[in-house]
Amino acid sequence: MRMVHGLLLWLIACSISQSVLAATDVEATVSQSSQAPSIMTLQSLIDTLPTASYDEKSILIRSIAEKSTDDSLAILTALLQGDLFYIKKTQQLVYRAPTEGKQYRAIAALTGEILGEYKNRKLKKVGINNKLRGELKNAIALVQLKSPDSRVRQHAVDALMGSLQPEYLPLIHQALLVEKDNQIREPLMVAKAVLDLSSKETELYRSAINTLHGSLYPAARIALIKFIEAPHHHSSSVLIDQAKQAIASIDQKVKLNNIAENVYFGIALGAVLLLAAIGLAITFGVMGVINMAHGEMIMLGAYTTFVVQQCMPNHLNYSLLVAIPAAFLVSGLVGVLIERSVIRHLYGRTLETLLATFGISLILQQAVRSIFGPLNQDVNTPDWMAGTFSVNPGLALTYNRLYIILFSLLLLAALALVLKKTLFGLQMRAVTLNRPMASSMGIKTGWVDALTFGLGSGIAGIAGVALSQLTNVGPNLGQAYIIDSFMVVVFGGVGNLWGTLVGAMSLGIANKVFEPLAGAVLAKIIVLVAIILFIQKRPRGLFALKGRAVEG
């Protein structure tokens, strides 16, 4: 058995070395890859997959990719995604489908024949490691380069850019001949230039360097540097100079990119700070309650997201939309409850409020720990939040941060509207500015207090929904944000939403400007020291509120 196996692999290796040799000639590969009868059938190739070692699998993957059929593509994709299993006893390659009663139906990989039902432990996944994963991705991308769907082609080119191999050149040539889409042509040209530059074809160097001039693909810069560093008995100093200029133009663009990227990171961090602080801007800023349980309101919102996702496992993409109002209600109600039961007895007694709310925060943490357990909970990220938006090949903005920036601004705008344009907002501001006067005008100040605190808490809950997408959902989630929230509100100016926005954004950007220079730990310290100094100078923050409440 072992010998047969070895023989098979030897045959495969032979067929590959043949095809690699053939690949030097473009025309030959094009005609051969589709017509040349290969020694092995696809079935016999995949039969050896389960027992193959990683090195053997690597050879197998290449010869399966050679087939370049829909079937072979399906096998490779399944292998990459971990959907391929084999029956331990018979070593047949299968897909599995769950049945009722904790069993799996084994479906033969090529024929689709049903081979019976098995327990989880009787089926074993066909394992791959990182090296194979990379080879699989490239093999799939090479096949997908011919896809009729332009998005698939784009994706394929991006995948190939990271690890260009000389043997891809014929296929890239071929793709360039038929490609109409400029979005895809550009990376293909760069890929071709990169490969040309490392080839022996000296007459191609000049145009390759021109193509790479100012290109932001990392591969371009690497190729140029290698070109300069390589021993050049065959190229002129003019070419070397041109290559150096090309690198300089790349570096200049990269510098701009880095600045843009840092600003974006800063705004993204600012958005997180803003989210965490908006609720506090109400409870602390407007009402003056030092609310140490603010972080736990955020945590409750995050846990609500988790519960909502558990309730609708089949509609994860919409779960966040449901979670937002749900989290607002949960945290808001808890907020109203806390205000009615504890805080209203403590108005005007800052220290006692601080201690009481700190106690509440501990109670809430332990309550969550008792109900959900001490472990972090698994909150899923919807598909539409994953991935990046690429501005240019060197600068990609992550979607989740983009959404969170937009979301935080929307939330702030909505809150500003409530405060400025609704009756409740009017009453709230009236109570803040002058309680006895508001009371004598017939406003039920007690209820306004409760609802205001509820509003602040509810908004913290909504922030929790957003933060559940960025960080751990566990009992300690809130503690990580409480200090930052106070920092933003105090820095921005107590009782001023505009100040909260400016405060959050400037802290975020300052942090991200210092981080590449000084490291994450020092950057945080620098920002804290700066705030301390600033508060010394302007104790009421950036935008101090003027009014009777402040004086009194």
Next chain:
Amino acid sequence: MVRSNSSKPLLKTLSKAVGITALSLGAAFVQAADTIKVGVLHSLSGTMAISETTLKDTVLMMVEEQNKKGGLLGKKLEAVVVDPASNWPLFAEKTRELLEKDKVDVIFGCWTSVSRKSVLPVVEELNGLLFYPVQYEGEESSKNVFYTGAAPNQQAIPAVDYLMNEVGAKRWVLAGTDYVYPRTTNKILESYLKSKGVDAKDIMISYTPFGHSDWQTIVSDIKKFGASGKKTAVVSTINGDANVPFYKELANQGVSAENIPVVAFSVGEEELSGFDAKPLVGHLAAWNYFMSAESDANDAFIDQWHAYTKNEDRVTNDPMEATYIGFEMWAKAVTKAKSVSVDDVRQAMYGMTVPNLTGGLAKMNTNHHLSKPVLIGEIQEDGQFDIVWKTQSEVKGDAWTDYLPESKHLISDWTAPIQCGNYNTVTKTCGGAQVATGQ
């Protein structure tokens, strides 16, 4: 008289009954005073509760199992659980309480190095016995502590070897949380890498605060550092919780394991059970145990754990195996020494072997560290690890690393004639207890 006739046997039975009660009461008394007490010193609240609660349960499960087998030396085991609440000074107080008030015979506990350092002077002063089950930075060997987790040469160094030889990494990012374990480990790794001919400009070191959640800049830096054409790998000593946002950011910025693999020393099955592992697939971890290891002993352990927790979804991890090995070894040593006295048990521990759950034997060395195999696993979508590499044989834990100048010549051997935790092989002197305890 009928009455007196009947009252006599009644009295008799009564007195008998009283006698039996008294006897059994006495027996119960004797037994209560005569259990072997096992202290459990793991945080059940606070930030470390997430990791340590599991270990508390593991010890309780082992105690229950041992009692089913009839206990030790004819006595039942009794677990004494305290909660040091992730509060480092409280660890020392609780240790004192366990040793002085509860008079426990052995303690299983601690997770972070800070907590261990806080406990160390107390166990040494009161001659207690601590089994420490977590991978750590080394540079320590105490007479009163047995280290059943990995030393750097049983985790960090093999992981780097794997990346260097099997993956072909040429450029290195050492990323860690800013505290003692990552700092020491990275110092060791940096000097190891340089000894292997890696250029200083090919090593990037970055530290982040505890619970860091905004990884944008660091991930972007890693991406740029890795875009130089040389294969880049990240060695992560990022602590527990902060890993989730780190990996999420990696995935979001499109850094995949094939391009820039990340090998982590504090990410295990338990940490992964907290979230969606899709973005992590292919990233690596180095441990002495993975739940996916195929062996009968491991299957039995997993079944036992599921039965004990009454939850089929609970995972097992490396510190649990270290706790298991530590407990089994201690139990065997007590049986061998026929005593629970710390000094007798200590002597009986040397050379003691216990089967690993992954196969082979774990052996306790005279430097209080284990010989264990080292495994490298790739993270799978279900949060489990696919074992892609394993050391040929067991690796002997080294208390003092050979890759730092200050500890190069130090060894630890707690048997005669050396009897020292930090013996200098050049000057032939014992460095003194203050260095051994890391103060």
